[in-house]
Amino acid sequence: MAETSTKKQQTHQRMLAAAGRSFRAHGFAGIGVDGIAKSAGVTSGAFYAHFGSKGRAFEAAITAGLDEVIAAIPVFRDEHGQGWIVAFADYYLGQSHRVDLGGGCAMTSLSPEVVRASPDVQAIYEEKMTLITRLVADGLAGGTDDARLARAWAMLSTLIGGLTTSRAVASGELADQIAAAVHGAALAAAGDAA
8 A cells, every 4th residue: 555655646746846846937827737647657637636626736836946946045045055046046047047947936936826826826926935035034144024024135136037038039149248247146135143
């Protein structure tokens, strides 16, 4: 029985990963259940058995995607010390992250989709983004708790918007210029690391 349960969990994780990649790369309206199921190597029936609907799969994908960011921020802080903000911005606006829509950050790829999502999905997004912002604020130096939180929101919003803009232009040279400008603005918004 445990082997069956493990196989079911592995299948679910594979479908969740496929849903996350698909929604990030194509948007909610740009991919259907059949496409997600095919990407996961399962049938549409198996998809419905695990998620019930495309909307529930999106909810699970946004949760998992933002949980990845929640897990990553302490790693950046631990690995890079006071240079963590620079390292995070370098990664976030880096060439490989800019071109990898399917594997890129849920904050950038899925935020525009959440705008059109259900209030339940928006509540999950708000909860997760508030936690992400708190983790960033805890890694900033100086000022009051509220001031660090405001700087964290400004830094994240700058990075998310900048990555979106750099992905949207046709010219690689312009994308590089945007990324460089946004990198500086994000660091200025964040201020010093703790």
